[in-house]
Amino acid sequence: MEGINIYPIDLFDYDLENDSLLFNYKGTDYKTSTRIENIILDLGVNGAPVGAEILNASKMFKVPKSAIKNLKNFYAEISISKESIEMKFTISVVVRNHKTEKTATSLVDNDINIPSAQIAMAC
Numbered sequence: 529m530e531g532i533n534i535y536p537i538d539l540f541d542y543d544l545e546n547d548s549l550l551f552n553y554k555g556t557d558y559k560t561s562t563r564i565e566n567i568i569l570d571l572g573v574n575g576a577p578v579g580a581e582i583l584n585a586s587k588m589f590k591v592p593k594s595a596i597k598n599l600k601n602f603y604a605e606i607s608i609s610k611e612s613i614e615m616k617f618t619i620s621v622v623v624r625n626h627k628t629e630k631t632a633t634s635l636v637d638n639d640i641n642i643p644s645a646q647i648a649m650a651c
Contacts, residue, residue: 532605537651539579542596547586549596551604552579553649562642564613565634569606575643577606582617588632595621604649613638 535553542549552558556572558579563569566588570579586593601620606613615634620627 532646532648534648534650537579537602537649540602540651542585542599544593544597547584547593547596549582549585549602550579551602551649551651554578562640564615564636567615567634569613569615569642571642576645577608577647579649580604580606580615582632588617589619589621589630591619591621591623591630595623598622600627602651606645606647606649608638608642608645610644611638612636613642 535555537551538554540551552570556574556576556578559571559573561568561570566583568581569577572578582588585596599619599621603618605616613636616631618629618631620629
């Protein structure tokens with residue numbers, strides 16, 4: 529996503545019991561959420577993504593819950609076109625005393641007509 533602005537994540541939380549990873553930034557007011565597979569995508573008043581909740585995060589990233597609890601870095605790329613919604617999430621975690629990056633992706637048809645947008649978020 530070269531040339532795309534990267535927004536800082538203002539809220540980041542991992543719920544160990546429910547295995548859900550939540551993040552958002554406050555650059556745009558929240559309007560609504562929509563569930564896409566194991567991801568609840570939050571959209572702002574301008575229609576662009578402002579955050580998400582990743583359900584079953586340990587399964588999506590294929591790491592133990594304890595690794596996500598001690599997450600070191602997080603990066604999200606969300607690209608929405610008229611035809612598709614592509615989300616790529618990358619985390620840095622420590623597994624067996626080694627820092628490692630894990631990526632989870634989701635690509636679905638944009639059959640719910642979310643407006644086109646490209647955004648990246650990091651912490």
